[in-house]
Amino acid sequence: MSGDHGHKDSKIDSGSRVNESHKHKDKHKDKEHRHKDHKKDREREKSKYSNSEHKEFSEKKHRDKDKVKHKDGSLERHKEKHKEKRKEEKIKSFSFDEKPKKEKENGFASPPRIKTETDGDSFYYSPKYEKSLKREHDDDDIEFKPKKIKVENEKKAKKRKQEEEDIEPKKKTKDKKTDETDGKKKAKKEPEEKWKWWEEERYTDGSKWKFLEHKGPVFAPPYEPLPSNVKFYYDGKHMKLSPQAEEVATFFAKMLDHEYTTKEVFRNNFFKDWKKEMTPEEKSKITNLSKCDFTEMSEYFKAQTEARKQMSKEEKQKIKEENERIVQEYGFCVMDNHKERIANFRIEPPGLFRGRGDHPKMGMLKRRIRPEDVIINCSKDSKHPKPPPGTKWKEVRHDNKVTWLVSWTENIQGSIKYIMLNPSSRIKGEKDWQKYETARRLKKCVDQIRAQYRDDWKSKEMRIRQRAVALYFIDKLALRAGNEKEEGETADTVGCCSLRVEHIKLYPELNGQEFVVEFDFLGKDSIRYYNTIPVEKRVFKNLQLFLENKQPEDDLFDRLNTSILNKHLQELMDGLTAKVFRTYNASITLQQQLKELTSEDNTPAKILSYNRANRAVAILCNHQRAPPKTFEKSMQNLQSKIDAKKDQLADARRELKSAKADAKVRKDEKTKKAVETKKKAVQRIEEQLMKLEVQATDREENKQIALGTSKLNYLDPRITVYGIPALSIHRKFRVSTLLKDITGGVRIQTQVFQFAR
DNA sequence: CAGATCACTTAGGAATGAGTCT
C-alpha cells in the first residue's frame, strides 16, 4: 500500500550484497564476511540516498554509524577472545546429544546430531546437515510412516508445556478474570496433548481432508449512516447524500490523510466508481471531486477512533469478550477430528482498493460481499453453515481436493479470495514442512545443477543459454521467477524471467571490478531491487548477446518464461521450481551466518547474532520496509541518550582525573579508594555507552529491512532450533522463551515445537 | 500449446496491544 512504494528512492537498494553471503566458491571469503558486510552496508547506504533529499542527513548519520560499528566490532572481537575457549568446549561437549535420537526415525526432524566432525570438504553445507540429509533421503523413500513417538519426547513435551504455562500467568496477573476464562477455554480447546499431526500419515490420494465442518464466514457489519450533524459539502454547500453514495464517500473520507487521495489515478478511479453509487440527482450535481469536502466526515471518524481509545477498561473488556465470542463461534472449524483455527474467517469489508506501487486500479470501489457471492466448501456429512436469515449461498460444494472453506470472487481483478486455515493447522504445517524438505533435497543436488547451468552458458541454443543465465540469477541473487502479467491490470513489476532490457546495465568494468551487472527494477509489491554485482565473464558475454538489437522495453530473456524454466527444473529434480531456490538459499544462509556470527554466550548477544543472521537473509531476499514513521524520532531519542551518556562519561573521567591527582598529593587510603570507585564508575558508564551504541547500530541497520517475512516463510525452523544448542544456548533455558525473544512470530514457534520435538 | 483459471504462498503496511517510561 502506501504510496510509499512510489518513493523508489527512499527504499533501500539491495546493495551489492548477496554475492558474499552466498558464496560457494570461496570459503575464505566467508570468514571476512562480517567485515565486508559493514563495508557493503556503508556502500549500500550511500547509494541508497544518492538521489534523495535525505542525502545530507544520511551521510552525517553514516559517519556516526561507522564509528559505532567500529566500536561494536572491536567490542566483539574483544569478547570473542574471552569466550573462544569456552565456546569450543561447549560445542564439543554440547553437540546434539540431547536430541532425541529417535526423531530421525520419524523421518521428520532428521536432526543434525552431529558433533564435532570436521568440516570436510563442504563449505556450503555443514557436514551435519549432509548427514541428516542422507538419512532423510532414506526415509523419504519410505514416505511418512507414522511412527510412535518416544515416551521421552512426550515427557519433554509435557515439561515444555508446563514451562510455558509457568510463564504465562505472570503476564496476566493483572487480569484475573481473563486469565480464568482463558484457562477454561484452553482446557476446553485442548483437553488432550497438542496434536502431533506430523506423526500421522498423510493422504496419498490428493484429498486434503475427509471431514470438514465450519460455521461459514463473518460478514462485514452493515453500513451505519452518519449522524445528521456530520455533513458533506459540495462546492461549499451542504449536501445530504443518499446512503449508498454516503457510504462510498466515507471510504474516501477515512483515507483523507493518506497520500493515496492525492494521486490522480486514485482520485479518478474513485470518482468514477463513486458516481456509479450516486442517485441521478447526485450524479448531476457532483461533477468535480475537488469540490467535495469530506473533512467533517474525516474528523468524525478520527473522533471515533479517539473515543475508542478513551474508553474505560470495562468497556474495552466487553468489546474484547464479544470479539472472543465471535472467534469462538466462527474462528474454528473441524477438519478430520480436529478443531483447527481459521486464518481469516471475516469477509473483506467494502472499501477502496489500495493497490501497491503504481497500480492502475487504485481507488476503485471494492464492493460489499453478500452471501449470494459466497461459495461454501465443507463435507457432505457435516452440518452445513447457514446463510444469514433471508439470504442464500451462491453454492455449497464438497470438494476435498482443496483446502479452502469459503471463497468469493473479488470485483477489482476478478480474482478469487479464500478463507483458509491458520498456519498452525495441520494442512498448512504439512505444506510448510514439505517446502523445507524440498529445499533440503535441492541441497543435495544443487552442486550438480550449478555445474549444469554453468555448462549451459556455452550451449549452442539461445533458449538454453537464456535459461541457464536466468537460473544463475535466481540461484545467486534469490530473484523470484517472474511470471508474466497482464499489462494495465496491475503495477508494472517484474521478476527474473520477465526482466526487460531496461532493467539491467552492463559494465565491463566498474569500480575496479570486471563484468559488473547493475539491476534496477521493481519487484513484488513494487519494492525496488537495486544491485550491482560482478558476474562471470561467460554470463556477461551472454547478457551482451541477449541485449543485441533490442529496445529497452523488450524482454531480456525473450526465449524464456517461468513455465519453460520450471519444466526444466522439474527434470533436474522432482518438485523443483524456481522458488525453491529462494527457500534453499535463505535457509542455508541463516545456517551459515549463525555458525559464523555466534560467539557470545549470553542471551542478548545470541539474539543480536540471530538478528544479524536473519538480516543477512532479509537482505538476500530483498525484504524491505518503509522506515517506521517514528524512526527518526526514536533514533534521535536514542542519540540524545547516547550524548547524555557521553557527557556523563566525560564528567566521570574528569572526576577520576582529579581524584587521581588528589591521590598523588595525599597518598592516603581514602583517596586511593576514591580513585578506585571513580574508575569503576567510568567503566560502568563506558559499558552503558557501548550498549546504547550497539543498540543504535542494530536499529539503524534494521531501518529498512523487514525481518518478519523471512522468519515466517523462508527459514527452516529446525535451523533456528538446532542452531540454538549448536550455539550453545542451553536447552534448559526454556527454549520457548528464548524463541519468543528471537522469533517473535507465532507461526515459527508453532513449527519450531512441532519440528523440534 | 497459449492463455485463463484456480489454489495456494509470500508480502508489506495498518491497527492493535503490551510494555515501559515519565
Place this chain on the structure above:
DNA sequence: AGACTCATTCCTAAGTGATCTG
C-alpha cells in the same frame, strides 16, 4: 495515568505454479 515505543496481529495484495480449456 498518560505518552510513548515496540512487537504482534490483522489485513489483503501480489506473487508462484499447477491445471484446465479451447
